[in-house]
Amino acid sequence: MADGQPRRQVRDREVVLLAFLAVAFVLIVAWLTGVIPALDNAIGLAPVVIVALVVVTAIVLARVVASSRG
Secondary structure (H helix, E strand, O other), rough: OOOOOOOOOHHHHHHHHHHHHHHHHHHHHHHHHHHHHHHHHHHHHHHHHHHHHHHHHHHHHHHHHHHHHH
């Protein structure tokens, strides 16, 4: 790292926990849209949400690649 501190290793357990939380969040939102009709109508903007998620993912991946090279 640029500040001289060693990089912390990411543990498999942390990756699995983050993946589990992401899937749980999606399943909870999917369940809530079935229970609350107004929320189901709001999810009609799903294409906008999907594009935003793709853009944010691309930014995060670009930063990871840039930091691993430097």
